[in-house]
Amino acid sequence: MALDDQKGGFKFIGTRPNRPDGLDKVTGRARFGADAHASGMLHAAILRSPHAHARIKKIDTSRAEAAKGVKAIVTRADFTQSLQPAPGMKGENWNILENVMAGDTALYDGHAVAAVAATSALAAKDALKLIEVEYEPLPHVTDVDKAMQADAPVIREGVAAGTVPKGLHPNVAGYHESGHGDVEAGFAEADLVVEDHFVTEATHQGYIEPHACLAQLGADGKGELWCCTQGHWNVQKVCAALLDLETSQLRVTASEIGGGFGGKTAVFIEPVALALSRKANRPVKLVMSRAEVFRATGPTSSTSMDVKIGMKKDGTITAAQGVFRLQGGAFPGAPADMTAMCAFAPYALKNVHQIGYDVMTNRPKQAAYRAPGSPMAAFGVESVIDELCNQLGLDPLDTRLKNASHEGTKASYGPKFQRIGLVETLEAAKAHPHYTAPLKPGQGRGISCGFWFNHGGETAVSLALSEDGTVQLAVGTPDIGGSRASMALMAAEVLGVPYDNIRVIIADTASLGYNEISHGSRVTYASGLATIKAAEDAVKKLCARAAAKWGIPEDAVKWEDGCAVPSGPNAGEFPPMPIAEITRKMGATGGPICGHFEATPEGAGVSFATHIVDSEVDPETGKTSVVRYTVVQDAGKAIHPTYVEGQFQGGAAQGIGWALNEEYIYGEDGRLQNPLFLDYRIPVASDLPMIDTVIVEVPNPGHPYGVRGVGETSICPPLAAIANAVSAAAGVRMRQLPMSPPRILEALEKQAGDG
Amino acid sequence: MSMIHVNTKVNGDEAEFLCDPRETLLDVLRDQLNLTGSKEGCGTGDCGACSVTLDGRLVCSCLVLAVEAEGHEIGTVEGIAEGETLHPLQQKFIEYAALQCGICTPGILVAAKSLLEKNPDPTESEVRYWLAGNLCRCTGYDKIIRAVMDTAKDMREAS
Incomplete structure (x- = not known):
């Protein structure tokens, strides 16, 4: 069915039922990794x-x-x-x-x-x-810039990929370069060029x-x-x-x-x-x-970044370039390529160039962390855009709208964007009361856009009908945040059976074909798509059984509201045949009825978000409070809106921790000094405000219901949005994360000294 | 090292066990009494995933030695529901999607129940500070705080 036909026509999609595993999770019955025993x-x-x-x-x-x-x-x-x-x-x-x-x-x-x-x-x-x-x-060496210097100890010889230019330190394991246009010509056209250096620490x-x-x-x-x-x-x-x-x-x-x-x-x-x-x-x-x-285990990469952007007085970006150095621990694989590719993706640019370095140090092997690389890149890029807007007296939202990528834009990393929802998130942010709410003295407001690719990946789903017409759905992507609920909703939508009649399990490796990891915000997109297709496969078989019973062709039967019904001029008159009537007799009419689907879906739509943050800085202690936070993000189609909101809120909260407090601290001896939650302090309930959310729905053409992944994009804007808010509140540009109290005090003191 | 015999009560039932003096109450709850609802997130009292009550007082069971349970009453997440009837907090947490992965949920429920027993009408700040010892990495706390506030309201209206 075409997306437009679906609009508003959903019975289950977009509702907010209780999650199937809710009872297990609130009673202590759910079995996690450490909860298993064997004799x-x-x-x-x-x-x-x-x-x-x-x-x-x-x-x-x-x-x-x-x-x-x-x-x-x-x-x-x-x-x-x-x-x-x-x-x-x-x-x-x-x-x-x-x-x-x-x-x-x-x-x-x-x-x-x-x-x-x-x-x-x-x-x-x-x-x-x-x-x-x-x-x-x-x-040993633990710092990314030091690890690239000529005198740095070599972690391991011979690691560099073929793409790494000659003459770099052997610790540079990977290299990425991309872009288009002529950045030097673009900078020459600009009325103002801002170039700055940014640093982020590793976070877990x-x-x-x-x-x-x-x-x-x-x-x-x-x-x-x-x-x-x-x-x-x-x-x-x-x-x-x-x-x-x-x-x-x-x-x-x-x-x-x-x-x-x-x-x-x-x-x-x-x-x-x-x-x-x-x-x-x-x-x-x-x-x-x-x-x-x-x-x-894997923290994310620490980074050292240089970002340069040119802008005309009217806000048009004429050129952008970035160099992103990622510290990935003692192994190759830091997401230098993704960092570079995400950096300028929100903007339609004639001239753009980005370079990424994957650098090894004596630290644990970095692992993916929610949109790997994108949040750091956004911190650098969106800080520079903020600075340009400040110096040119431009509204930061209007300026982003003016330059925003849209359908048909040649992305900074190469391909042409299909239908995307960045403009819609910016317009929704502009219309949100938060954007125009008055600020108190000592407070500052920041905004930022963020981008993530999203992913499809190998997926296999199987669905079996029981004799009573209820449904067992086996998916292979671990449920990290309520995905069983969205799978059941999508299956219910196709089958027309009640949500509660569907039991969703995460099958073991012997029970399904290969399922790629739950990563790349792919679960609701890819396992969801496979669930829809598997349910459609079962529906086809259900219709065939009804057709055989009625003695009419299979294509003269359609599925409506959980029943087979005759369809078309020559189908004849038969009362609707409910699912349970078909399944009750399936043993005698051809055997078990199952649906399945195996594929590598490739239509995961990219997604964008815009965040608005108000922060307050205490000039005496350097402590920052986030006083108001609004997330606006394109979900394509929210299958279970409550869990979509949850992803938005969770990403924002992790971003707040990253921006303000979290960091890996290494001593001169190369040992991690804060390997406990006491010293590596993630946000606690009393650190945060409520986190407001706006779900924008610009359907992804690559999913039957329009779903885009939502899990990762939510952590892309916070570092920059908070840095922009803090910089506004403190009156000094913050270029290093986390913006912990000592760093803010240092920046304030330096500014007073300079003044 | 010789083991120590401990008599205690867990969720109203008598329980006895032998433990190494170095074992924590959390170790024994999970490994000997098979009450794996209480989780170990840090082992240092920073995350609250192991929250239980000891004679009604909220504690981190990873910071209590198992031998200290002698003669005391322990309450865990497994004891919050009364038979098949969920505690209003449990019901509300499901309804509000106040959990994503669910690993912190047992500790947060034990802590929130303990709060509402002391303070049936907490402000948002009071809820946030009471739960500041319970880390959640998924939700940003928004839906958790709302669920606790709304449960408190329902319970006040029902009483």
Whole structure:
């Protein structure tokens, strides 16, 4: 059905029913990663490097092996020997192995070097102290700019991808360059050019559930793995590669997942637990501590960025260029390309050029964090636009509207945009009472746009009808924030059965075809599309059964409100046949009725957001409060609007933490100094205001109902919007995140000194 | 190290266990009594996912040694509903989508219930400060605060 025909015609889409797993989640019944038990289960613990960079000369496990309750110890020797390093991302499985368990060198503070399985968690931890590791400390580097300098220690030779220009430091693992037009000519046309340098610190996804798994692997090569992950097929594939298993022999079940935000797309402990289980021939449970999560799982990249934009007096942007240096830890893979590609995407530019550097340091391997790279890029770009508007006396919203990308715009990163909703979010922001509300003394207002690509990816969904006409729907994308509700709504819409009659499960790896990770804001888009198609497949079969019963052609039957009905001039007169009447007899009329769909949908529509923030800065303490916050974002079509609002609010809150307080702090010794929630302080309830939301719906032509991903775009504008608000409130441009009280005081003092 | 025998009451039922003196109340609740509703998010008392009540007082069970439970009454998320009847907070959290991933939800429910028992008519600021010890990374707290405020209103009107 064409999108226009659907408009307003939905029965279930856009309603706000209770989520199917709500009861489990409010009663403590839901089983997360650490909540599984198995008989005979051992507990495991991992020994980690206290050095930022050190050669591992010797590991002596003999005393630990002799300790009470210890059943197995593994080191790198217990994993595959068949993987080889390779330049760029070609050797990614080797990189993952190297990260999961160090080889001859510990590459960062917290890098795993050995692991123990014992009869209790305490016995395992006690045994760690008995493992003797002889280290030879090496020079280290943790700062992105320093890591690119000629005298920086080399993390690993030969990593640079083929695209990296000659002559750069070996720590530069990846390089991206794109754009169009002639930026120098564009800058020459400008009435004002602003160029500035920006810095952001690494932040952690900060999911409240530490990584946890329960593994069982026998000598027969058959395994069972339970873990909290955003993508269990990926876990299956990676673990098989790291342990020389046949992929299909390892069945992985995704537990409920206590937050991920990109950080649970990576594999850290699962291969270790499987290796221990294989060695001990017992099930092994492995749960990370919070400090391990901070030290050894993926924070996002820290950045160093240069942004230059030229503007005419009327607000037209004449040229834009950016250089984005991303610190990605001790491995290649920092999203330098995506950072560069997102940077100027909101604007229709004749002349644009962007460069990204993926730089290695002695820090944990960065992992995806909600729209990887885009929030930092937006911080630089939108700060410069704000500064241009200030200096030219222009309204920041009107200026963005004047330059906004729209359908047909050649994007800064290459392709032509299809139908997009940036202009609509800007207009909605302009119309929102927040934008014109008076500010109190000491307060400042900031706005920013944000962009994210969104993603489709490999997807398989299966739907089975029960004899009573109810529906079992199996999807393969872990439910991080209520996606079971939106899947059930989409299936209900097609099948015409009540929402409550649909049971949605997250199937294990043995039950469906490959499902890519829940990432790229792809779940409601891709699993949703597959759910719709699977339901349509079932409907087709239901109609065929009715046609056979009525003795009319299959195409003379259509599906309406949960019933087969005759359709067309020659179909004859029959009363509607409800779903349950067909399913009750399905055993005798051709067997079980199921629908399924497998594909790699590629029509994930890109999305944009505009945020408005009011902040207040205390000039005595440097403390910033966010006093009002409004998120305006294009959702394409909100399947379950309450959960869409939740994504908007959650992204904004994480952005507030990133902008104001969160940062990885490394000492001179290269050790992480704040690996606990006490010192790495994420926003708490008393830090935040209510977060207002406006859902804009500009349908994505690539989805049957118009859905665009919503999970990631919401974190793209906050860093810049807050920086612009804080800069307005403090009267000084803030160019470094987080804008913590000491940094604000320093900026204020510097300004007073300069004045 | 020899184990210690502890007698306690959990959600109204008598419970006894043997524990290592280093084990926390949270360890024992989860690993021995199979009450895995209480979660370990940090183990240092910073996230509140392990919130329980000890003789009616809100505590982080990761900061209480299991042996300290001797002779005391523990309340966990599993004890909030009365049989099949959900506590109004639980009902409202589902209705308001006051949870996304749900890992912080048990702790927040225990903490919010404890607040409403002390203060049936809290202001928004009071709710925000009371729940400041319970981290949620998904929601931005907006829907949680609204759910607690609205439950308080319903409960006041019902009493």
